[in-house]
Amino acid sequence: MTADAADATGDGDLPVVELDNVEIVYDRHFLAVQGVSMSADEGDIVALLGPNGAGKSTILKMISGIGRSERGEVTRGRVLYRGENVTNDGANEMVGRGITHILEGRRVFEDLTVEENLRCGLYREGRRFRFDEDDYQIAFEYFPQLEDIMDLKAGYASGGQQQMLVIARALIHRPNLLLLDEPSLGLAPKLVRDIFETLVEINRREDITMLIADQNAKRTLGIADYGYVMENGQIELHDPADELVQREEIKEFYLGTSGEDSRYTDVRHYKIRKRWT
Ligand SMILES: Nc1ncnc2c1ncn2[C@@H]1O[C@H](COP(=O)(O)OP(=O)(O)OP(=O)(O)O)[C@@H](O)[C@H]1O
Numbered sequence: 611m612t613a614d615a616a617d618a619t620g621d622g623d624l625p626v627v628e629l630d631n632v633e634i635v636y637d638r639h640f641l642a643v644q645g646v647s648m649s650a651d652e653g654d655i656v657a658l659l660g661p662n663g664a665g666k667s668t669i670l671k672m673i674s675g676i677g678r679s680e681r682g683e684v685t686r687g688r689v690l691y692r693g694e695n696v697t698n699d700g701a702n703e704m705v706g707r708g709i710t711h712i713l714e715g716r717r718v719f720e721d722l723t724v725e726e727n728l729r730c731g732l733y734r735e736g737r738r739f740r741f742d743e744d745d746y747q748i749a750f751e752y753f754p755q756l757e758d759i760m761d762l763k764a765g766y767a768s769g770g771q772q773q774m775l776v777i778a779r780a781l782i783h784r785p786n787l788l789l790l791d792e793p794s795l796g797l798a799p800k801l802v803r804d805i806f807e808t809l810v811e812i813n814r815r816e817d818i819t820m821l822i823a824d825q826n827a828k829r830t831l832g833i834a835d836y837g838y839v840m841e842n843g844q845i846e847l848h849d850p851a852d853e854l855v856q857r858e859e860i861k862e863f864y865l866g867t868s869g870e871d872s873r874y875t876d877v878r879h880y881k882i883r884k885r886w887t
Pocket residue numbers: 636637640642660661662663664665666667668669680681714
């Protein structure tokens with residue numbers, strides 16, 4: 611929905627997604643997330659940062675509804691989508707609302723070609739078997755490289771091409787809200803830079819709100835409007851991204867001093883060392 615359309619429906623000022631004091635439990639007893647309140651406004655890119663196990667993926671999964679199939683449950687608080695209470699709604703309903711989740715680990719269908727993988731993106735509209743080349747145009751517009759490898763089995767594509775493919779496939783859904791889990795994982799710095807620049811372009815031109823969970827704090831805050839930092843299932847810090855990068859604890863612990871692409875885990879070790887020295 612464009613900003614104008616949102617205004618016309620009267621929900622222009624509501625966040626696209628909002629978590630209100632949310633607690634998430636797996637298997638009825640494992641407390642993964644507690645007391646989390648956060649939101650993403652229309653058209654924003656929001657960064658969700660933190661180390662392994664902090665709870666970033668869990669939050670994305672409960673927003674997209676996928677968490678339910680992993681025996682995750684919001685046991686306290688509420689998840690709102692454009693003001694509507696969608697707490698514990700399933701993945702089908704969330705896809706129907708225009709939420710697309712790009713899971714960690716570049717989940718391509720390895721035995722299908724790049725084209726067949728893209729075609730899966732039409733599923734939302736029930737057009738899995740009826741497609742037309744125009745449907746791919748949005749994919750090629752942002753990732754022209756894909757046009758040259760349409761017949762390649764996705765399993766043989768490089769890590770960068772697979773990441774482009776999963777983002778392109780998500781774009782074919784024409785989402786309102788795109789959830790990205792670790793898009794920089796395992797990619798060379800130059801590729802991460804290119805992909806993040808493309809995400810900004812997509813955000814601006816397609817008016818897609820994005821929530822990006824990543825450990826590459828510098829890159830992610832570099833493109834984000836707002837950032838949240840998680841540890842042990844809770845939000846430790848949050849601020850507009852340009853203010854967050856200036857904060858001492860972020861500079862010291864989350865961005866490190868060893869180079870622009872240092873990841874949280876590198877500085878986490880530093881933080882632990884520092885505690886004991
Ligand atoms: N399906 C599941 N069942 C039970 N516990 C889970 C499940 N998924 C995650 N957890 C646990 O919930 C906690 C938060 O994990 P989560 O994957 O959300 O963290 P994360 O910040 O995304 O880290 P990573 O970057 O490693 O994915 C961890 O302790 C994890 O072991």
